[in-house]
Amino acid sequence: MNRTVFHEPRSLDEAISLLGTAEARPLAGGASLVAMMNARLVEPAALVSLRNIAELDGIALLPGGGVRIGAMTRHRIIAAEPRLSGAYGVLRQAALSIATPPIRNMGTIGGAVAHADPAADYPPALCALGAEIELAGPAGRRRLAARDFFVDWYTTALEAGELIVAVNLPPWPDGSTGFYDKLAKVAGDMAIASVAVVLAMADGRCVRAGLALGGCGPRPVVVPQAEALLAGTTLDATVIAEAGRRMAAACDPVDDTRASAAYRLTVVPRMLARALMQAAGGRA
């Protein structure tokens, strides 16, 4: 009855050219795409499996600091990767809180980031880290800051026919910590709200902060002024509360079946304060 065609390209260029046809969808882990197909929300004319494209695999430390994570890397691998320590712990914790173990075995960072669910776990973690998304498409390669990549509800800056190739995490000072806190109704659920915090501290003072909120609007909430506010301080209660207020003011949550917008606005400053205390205390 259905006429969907299945492709298994072995190179990125081949995949990109296949995706150039109308209604062709890339297939990564399948956790999101096949769920949508089962619910009859999408009926792709073609499926382009990415599983045989070696360039999309692997985690590599970059010369000069930083980490490059291939788009087809499974959540389970990211969650267990010892090299994602310090600041990058925020991404590890985010990966560990995605859905359930079988989904973590299937789902990929590329697939999750491209899906851009506003309550997903990677987007705020990537924004807090200041990560870059590496893309490849018919017009060639480009990079985009994560903070510019998530545009709207389930919408990214991906152009037609473009694929996520990798996620690049920038270097953070030695001794930085990252912390991800997710509030959900039950384990495995999407976040009601989540908080991603990355801190570089020196002599008891914050040198640099990366903050982002999930589940509080169409895209991760990032407020550079709130991050700047923390820099240079000892992260006392007053400055933390002010940072929380500014971030809450930038939120645009909705009422949904998980919680009301009002609750999200109330709870995120509280969660942010707790996360900052824990990250500052090195208890991430």
Next chain:
Amino acid sequence: MIIGLTINGESRRLEAAPTDTLLTVLRDGLGLTGAKRGCNQGVCGACTVLVDGQPMRACLSLAVNCTGRSIVTVEGLAEDGEPNRIQQAFIDTGAVQCGFCTPGMVLSAYALLQENPHPSEADIRVGLSGNLCRCTGYRRIVEAVQAAAEGDRR
């Protein structure tokens, strides 16, 4: 299209459309009805099978995308038709009520013990957190996994 799948150690060739999930192919194509369709959205866990030793959702896996991988279903766990150590532990501790979650639960437990032969209770609960059970309250299931792990020590 005709695809080749390795199921419970056996090579099978069968007809599958690109949009057929592994769950559909297992149940309708191969008569392996142990994996259940509880939600078709990857949430309930009743469709869980092992792919290259890792628990995955058969309802979210496209059969055509599973070629070249080794798939284990609950039917592949029995040893000479007898329950394996984990399955027997489920029977003995009372971890089976309606049984609809049981195949997926047993496979998740099996994979957990393969990777972590001596899990803590917390490890077990994380390992099983992707399998919903509405009947038992989970306590007996955790006990069954502990008993199976313990049995392995001897």
Next chain:
Amino acid sequence: MSRLSQVGVSIPKLDAREKVLGEARYIADMAIPGMLHAAMLQSPYPHARIKSYDTTKARALPGVRCVLTGDDVPDSRMGAFIKDENAIAKGKVLYVGEPVAAVAAIDEATARAAAQLIDVEYEELPAVLDPAEALAPGAPILHEDLDKYFKVFAAICGGNLMSETTIAEGDVDSAWDSCDLVVEDEYTTQPQYHLSMEPCGALADIDANGRITLWSANQSVFRVQANVCEALSLPMSRLRCLTPKVGAGFGNKMEPHIQPIVVALAMKARKPVKMVLSREEDFETVRARHPFRIRIKTGAKRDGTFVARAVELLLEGGAFADDSPGVLGYSLLMACGPYRFAHARCHGRVAYTNKMRFGAFRGFGNPQVTLAGETQIDEIASRLRLDRFEIRLKNAMRQGDRWFGGQKVESNGLIECIEAVRKQLAEVRPRAPEPGKRHGRGVALCAHISGLLATGAIVRLLEDGTVVLNTGAVDIGQGSDTVLAQICAESLKLPIEKVAVASPDTDGSPYNWGTTASRVTYTTGRAVVGACAEVERQIKEHAAAILNAGTADIELRDGGMVAVRGANVSLPLSAISARAHWAKGGPIVGAKTLVYEDPTIDPKRAAASGLPFGAIGVFSFCALATEIEVDETTGKIQPLAAWYAVDVGRAVNPRLVEVQMEGGFVQGMGFALSEELVWDGPRLANPSLMDYKAPTALEAPHAISTTIIEALEPDGPFGAKGAGELGIVAVPAAIANAVTDATGLRLHDLPLTPERVLEAKLAAGT
């Protein structure tokens, strides 16, 4: 009673092996050669007249064999209490999602595509989505012919009022003046989805004579038979109902789901037809727990003696009455809890609304009223500065007390249950909370009734002395086959390996109302004991003749033997059975049927109106304590431990009793904390496991302990009573009381979401 060797033993369930091997066959696993697959079209409107159908495009789709609409079914109606429901929507649709047409085709994808090609012309009508609005003058009326529908009881109904019931004792209105403290509160509870792991399904086959064989996911083959035949105007002898393995029910499979549609399709197509609901369809069209609005008033003396209670209930019933009158009546009956109240008046109404039907769900209204009653008792204790156990002990029903309404309670282990939990709490020190968390403990009591209506058992001694037990009771996973086999084996002193349990079959099984109301162990168990007694009598007659003794001197011995008491001469049952089969008397069969008869209301003591049942069952009791953690940052509640003490009479299989408590706690905590069906206008907004969240292994408390108290029920099988629902009833109340213990906050609306807790905390300035 002599020492028991099979009853009281935690043997593994008889069906566990096939289930762990993945060999158990549920409805979705079944296939008949040549069968068609069916799918349905659902109503887009909450209330509309059906003007016409155009099935042309659907019928023209290749692979389609049959299309069914309301025009194909008679205008006869089924219903457990009020017969208000057609086999499929006919003339009107009453809720968004209601099945309005169905297709049988060569495969499911074709059937689903064809169903979407059916054009239905509707005339939209105003809808009503709130029970109070439904009962207000001028509300749109769902069932214009309500007065003409057959009702199985003297229903007080009319307009959108489905049922109105009152039970009263003493003189509540005057009693308040004699109270030193009166508390009055309102509570609301939300609809809960059963979330049986197996979605509903059915498979109907039809033979050349038009006789139908129907397998379906069900809790009662006899209710399926009655409902399908009523809805399709078939003689019941034309339909044979069977059961595959069932993946749980909790009440959602007791009354019909798609069976009438599937049978109607099979009759029209004259081919076997199978239909299995998607999870989404299961959410939208089966049934759910009633949302309650509760007003409760309790008066007490300064010393803590309870004096009076008044309860007002408003239930939302949805589009069809289903079990609503029963849930309402039962809730009122249980609304005083297991306590002595000299004066009480419990009154309630349930209204039709344009939503899916609300129906039976483990607890049957008792969890909701127990939430209200037990939190009020804690509130009274707090204000009177009395210990929460002391006040309960002071007022708890004693042996010999009668229940609200006047029914005699034969066995009552309530006090022992309370003392057991109290002791356990005292022995286990509360955990110290981490920074940012608070801990609290809550206690709640409840009783629950097991029993009701009719049941039977047939025990046949096969030629070789082994036995087949046939009761018609559906094992939905709780282990009734195992428990009934244990009762049979014990009664006949046979090893359990020699007892086979027949699968329920309306052709061959004695009538069994169903696996519901925690009734099978007590009710069907009694029938098994009775049938075995008859078999024993016949065995002894044969033995007496063979062994040349008086029947009074014959005894059964362990291992399937029969002997002369005190003598060393014995016979195997095979010898007895051989004689019966080949020589004398005929094959040995014992049968026993019964219907529960003890009246609920004693008119000398209580007045009741609109009560839909006359006799219910026997009482089991429960004391529950739970320790919870509250996250002060977010308001999220996490239960840490639970302690049960339950009087279930004789525990035939103690481990199966414990699992009912453990599972009941987790299902109850889901109801208390995170589960909620949410409507967006007339449409169910979260018919998906993505958006409807039940507890996982990570939420469930690690420690749930159960102490079994055995206050033997005189006419229970070996003294047994029921346990299935007991585990859930007190859970929301215990959790709510624990929240108050932890935070000082008293919340009145379920679920106790992080949002509600945090909001209350901030409002209280804490």
